[in-house]
Amino acid sequence: MDLTFSPQETAFRDELRAWLAANAPAPEPSDGGEDAHYAWRRDWQRRLYDAGWAAPAWPTEYGGRGASLTESAIYFEEIGRARVPMAANVLGLLLGGPTLMVWGTPEQKERYLPPILSGEEIWCQGFSEPDAGSDLASLKTRAVKDGDDWVVTGQKVWTSGAQYSKWCMLVARSDSEAAKHKGLTYFLMDMEQDAVQVRPLRQITGEAEFNELFIEEARIPDANIVGGVGNGWKVALTTLMNERAGLGFALQIRLRQLLDDLIAKAAERGMLERYGDALAELHVRCESIRLLAWKGLTDVERYGQPGPEGSLVKWLWSDTNQRLTQLAVDIVGAEALTSGESWSYELLRARGNTIEGGTTEVLKNIIAERVLGLPRLKVAA
Amino acid sequence: MDFGFTDDQRDIQRTARDLLSERAKPERVREHAESGRSDSELWRELCELGWPGIAVSEEYGGQGLGRIELSILCEELGRSLAPVPFLASVLAATVIEHSASEAARERWLPGIASGETLGALGVAVDGTAELVVGGAEAQVIVLVEDDGTGRVLAAEEAEVEKIASIDPTRTAARVSAGDGGEALDGDVAAGVDRALVAVSSELVGVCDRALEMTVAYVKERKQFGVPVGAYQAVSHRCAQMLLETEKARSTAAFAAWTADADPERLAEAAAMAKAAASDAGREVTASAIQAHGGIGFTWEADVHWLYKRAQLDAVLLGGAGSQRARLAGILADRVRASAAA
Incomplete structure (x- = not known):
């Protein structure tokens, strides 16, 4: 056990930290809504890209730095610590690119990877549907072969960044006769066609991070299939496995910062003593999230694949963020619930944490079945 | 950054688990718990292997290994609930080594390291500790007070009254120091924080076993x-x-590591570890009883020994609430320091 960074890792961190300090993004736009905010993140990605910091974990042959897992975790910690935004094309960088690196043809890699990295082409994720959330494999969006194309019809939901995207990682049912997991195919769908309508989905915070996609006979050429017809479930799992790998470290730092802000607030109001126990408990949770995340990384380095234990980190993080934001309302008082106040936003946004990227209930099932080996209850169909 | 054990540490863990699964089977633990006796045969064996001295410096007759190695043994002994005076003795050794005078170290540590001398550590209020685990059979007792003072004394210098606790896998005593023994003249917190880590690791073992038994039961x-x-x-x-x-395990591992590698952070890490482990110990063993249903409430089902061990360990040297109060103090100091900067 050695919980220090190697000289190489320290050098990586110092270089990035210095770069971030010297290249802070423009101030967050205060008006102009979603579009202005997105343009700001796009500019930021361009700046990261020009300096070679858009996706350090990507292999050098694809324009990354070939950063190790630890360096990649350091990258997200530093991005979080510097309080700079995520690159605009976060889904392309973290999910789409790595999925293509595993399953894509040489032509697909050559065609799609460079514009993901530069942010010229934004990617979104078309997995969830109104009737296929936790039970993703029951999705109903249909893909029907027509000459060299596929004709796709259906509805997707929780598609963040769809209005800015060129490509959608779309999982659709290409064989309705096959078994649930076997009849799926993974497509790259061009979002710039009339057959795809994007409708913003207003969430409980009032903003719209996500969208609904209405797809009515969209056309996708054969060449845009990733990993082969009928292999969509496996390809989708590759995407999902990448979902939490890096982001977790940025979220963990964000949680730490929120807690530090809250402790400072409590001190300022003379409430440290009164809420000391609750704040200390959050401190313990925050630190154990950090430790468990690093432990998970060690496991990947030693044994290859990330284990289902990653579910513990996501569960603990989401639950802790909810507790933290709820405690903030106690410490700050009614003022925290004023609209526009950042704590009110944090409180409301945190409700999504235990749902997005795997509900806590599903995470518990994964832990029970895949970590503890408990039997699965057969549900009547 | 590497969270794993070294090959040597894994060997220690494997050897300990193999030995204890053979020599500290549940029926043997129950037999000793019911008769209120330590397992002296097993204890002799552990002493021959040098377990009590694993973290004692070589100059005092120990093996001079680190706190991580000690934590590995604590965890395995917690898993097995072996009725031996290991934890009490190593807690006393830890505080003597880190907080007592050179004379006291020379007098007590070689005996504790070899297992010939048994130690115990208790928290006293005005010189009296109401429940000292291992106190009834110890030859040397360390009492620490909330104000950061402490005394080390030979058993005959103290008033030791054997008492029964809810955990009969270990002895216990009420101990009054009076003016006996000698005052700890070093950094008492340095010893107590390391002791907290050892208790936390034992609790991790208790939790791990409770979960293992529960999973096996609910599958059947x-x-x-x-x-x-x-x-x-x-x-x-x-x-x-x-x-x-896992919360308890990760914080205990971190604390054991800081004790040797980054002692500046030990106070915070030890408080976090003991807070997490005390809560986990109570909740996990209580859940084990619940998940076992009616069987879990019977004497025969063995999960209750884990619950009882966890209850005692959870309050030992300060429970979760008092550790969080310490942490809150550390957090408040930090806010003040950053405001001053």
Whole structure:
């Protein structure tokens, strides 16, 4: 056990930290809504890209730095610590690119990877549907072969960044006769066609991070299939496995910062003593999230694949963020619930944490079945 | 950054687990618990292997290994509930080595390291500790007070009254120091924080075993025609037990590492570890009883020994609430320091 960074890792961190300090993004736009905010993140990605910091974990042959897992975790910690935004094309960088690196043809890699990295082409994720959330494999969006194309019809939901995207990682049912997991195919769908309508989905915070996609006979050429017809479930799992790998470290730092802000607030109001126990408990949770995340990384380095234990980190993080934001309302008082106040936003946004990227209930099932080996209850169909 | 054990540490863990699964089987633990006796045969064997001196410096006759190695043994002994005076003795050795005078170290540590001398550590209020684990059989007793002072004394210099606790796998005593023995003249916190880590590691072992027994039981036990572990009310409880256990494990490992590698952070790390482990110990062993259903409430089912061990360890040297109060103090100091900067 050695919980220090190697000289190489320290050098990586110092270089990035210095770069971030010297290249802070423009101030967050205060008006102009979603579009202005997105343009700001796009500019930021361009700046990261020009300096070679858009996706350090990507292999050098694809324009990354070939950063190790630890360096990649350091990258997200530093991005979080510097309080700079995520690159605009976060889904392309973290999910789409790595999925293509595993399953894509040489032509697909050559065609799609460079514009993901530069942010010229934004990617979104078309997995969830109104009737296929936790039970993703029951999705109903249909893909029907027509000459060299596929004709796709259906509805997707929780598609963040769809209005800015060129490509959608779309999982659709290409064989309705096959078994649930076997009849799926993974497509790259061009979002710039009339057959795809994007409708913003207003969430409980009032903003719209996500969208609904209405797809009515969209056309996708054969060449845009990733990993082969009928292999969509496996390809989708590759995407999902990448979902939490890096982001977790940025979220963990964000949680730490929120807690530090809250402790400072409590001190300022003379409430440290009164809420000391609750704040200390959050401190313990925050630190154990950090430790468990690093432990998970060690496991990947030693044994290859990330284990289902990653579910513990996501569960603990989401639950802790909810507790933290709820405690903030106690410490700050009614003022925290004023609209526009950042704590009110944090409180409301945190409700999504235990749902997005795997509900806590599903995470518990994964832990029970895949970590503890408990039997699965057969549900009547 | 590497969270794993070294090959040597893994060997220690494997050897300990193999030995204890053979020599400290549940029926043997129960037999000793019921008769209120330590397992002197097993203790002799552990002493021959040098266990009590694993973290004592070589100059005092120990093996001079680190706190991580000690934590590995604590965890394995916690898993097995072996009725031996290991924890009490190493807690006393830890405080003597880090907080007592050179004379006291020379006098007591070689005996504790070899196992010939037994030690115990208790928290006293005005010189009296109401419950000192291992106190009834110890030859040397260390008492620390909340104000950061402490005394080390030979058993005959103290008033030792054997008492029964809810955990009969270990002896206990009420100890009054009076003016006996000698005052700890070093950094008492340096010793006590390391002792907290050892207790936390034992609790991790207790949790791990409670979860293992529970998972095995709920896979076997059928009601309404299916294993009860297939019901999410039960399986999600098991998942929660794992979460608590892993929280405790990661913070205990971190604290053991800081003790040797980054002592500046030890106070915070030890408080975090003991807070997490005390809560986990109580919740996980209580859940184990619940998930075992009616059987779990019987004397025969053995999960109660884990619950009892966890209850005692959870309050030992300060429970979760007092550790969080310490942490709150550390956090407040930090806010003041950053405001001053």
